Amino acid sequence: MANTADFKNGMVLDIDGTLFQIVYFQHVKPGKGGAFVRTKLKNILTGAVIDRTYNSGERVPDVRLERRPIQYSYQDGHFYHFMDLQTYDDIMLNDDVIGAEQLRYLKEGMECEGLVHNGTVILVELPVFVELMVTRTDPGTRGDTATGGTKPAQLETGATVQVPLFIEEGQVIRVDRREDKYLTRV
Numbered sequence: 001m002a003n004t005a006d007f008k009n010g011m012v013l014d015i016d017g018t019l020f021q022i023v024y025f026q027h028v029k030p031g032k033g034g035a036f037v038r039t040k041l042k043n044i045l046t047g048a049v050i051d052r053t054y055n056s057g058e059r060v061p062d063v064r065l066e067r068r069p070i071q072y073s074y075q076d077g078h079f080y081h082f083m084d085l086q087t088y089d090d091i092m093l094n095d096d097v098i099g100a101e102q103l104r105y106l107k108e109g110m111e112c113e114g115l116v117h118n119g120t121v122i123l124v125e126l127p128v129f130v131e132l133m134v135t136r137t138d139p140g141t142r143g144d145t146a147t148g149g150t151k152p153a154q155l156e157t158g159a160t161v162q163v164p165l166f167i168e169e170g171q172v173i174r175v176d177r178r179e180d181k182y183l184t185r186v
Contacts, residue, residue, distance in 0.1 A: 002062035004037045004054050012044065014061040015052075019044040019117065027056070044115070044123055047099070063117065070114040070121070072106055080106070082114070082124070091121055098124045104159035105130045105177045126177060131186050132156050133172050140165030150182075 002011070004027075011022045020041035029035040035056035042049050054060065069085040080098060082091040091114070095103055105126055115123040137153035150162040153173075161175055163182045172186040 001059045004056055004058050004060070006062075007037060007039065012063045012065050013041065014063050015041070019063055019122070020050070023049065045096075065122075066116040068114045068116055068121075070112050070124070072108060072110045072112060074108060082112070082121070084114070085111070093121060093124065097122065102126045102177070105132070105155075105157055105175070107132065107157050128176060128178060129174055129183065130177050131172055131174050132159070134163070134167060134169055137163065137167060137169055139168070153182075 002013070007022055007025045009022055009024065013020050013022065021044055022039055023042045024040040026038045027035065028038060037054045037056060037058075039052050039054065040049055041052055070082040070091060071085055073081045073083055073090075075081070076092075078094055079092045080095065082093060083089070084091055098106065102124070107130070110126065110130070112127070113125045114121040115125070132155040134153045135156050138151050140151065141149075149165050151165055151167075152160050153163040153167060154160050155173075155175070159175075159180070161180050161182050163173065167173065167182075167185070174183045174186055175181065176183055
C-alpha cells in the first residue's frame with residue numbers, strides 16, 4: 001500500500017482491479033479544509049486517462065511492475081512473437097497489448113521493453129528513436145530547399161513520415177516515433 005505522499009510520475013496503482021499509471025499529480029493545500037492530491041491516471045491496457053482526487057494521507061494499493069528486455073521475432077496472423085532476452089522464452093502477444101500506433105514502427109529484431117505483471121507481459125514499449133530504411137519517396141525537386149520543404153516517405157515497416165527533400169529511397173533515417181518526426185540520416 002502506498003500513501004499519497006509516495007506518489008510520483010510513472011507509479012502504477014491498482015484501482016478496482018485495473019492497473020493505472022500516474023501521469024500527473026499535484027498536492028493541493030487549500031486555505032480552508034484538508035489537503036488533497038489531484039491526479040491524472042492512465043489505464044495501462046486501454047490508454048484512457050481519468051482524473052482522480054485523493055485525500056491527503058489516503059492509502060492506495062500500488063503495483064510493482066518488472067521491466068524486461070524483449071526482442072521482436074515475427075508475426076503469425078494476429079499474434080506477434082517476442083523473445084524474452086533473459087529467459088529466452090517465446091512470448092506471444094496480440095496487437096492490443098502492443099498498440100496500433102507502435103505497430104507502425106515494429107521491425108523484426110527490434111529490442112523493446114516489456115512490462116511484466118504477475119509473470120505476464122501486459123505492455124510493450126518500443127524505443128523512442130527508431131532507425132528505419134526509406135522504401136518509397138518522390139524525388140526531391142531541385143531548388144526547393146530555400147523554403148525548407150518536406151515530402152512524404154514510406155518506411156520499411158509501412159509508416160509514413162515527412163522528410164526533407166534531399167532524402168532518397170534506400171537511405172536509413174532516425175525517427176522519433178512519439179511524434180512521427182524525422183530526426184536525421186543514419
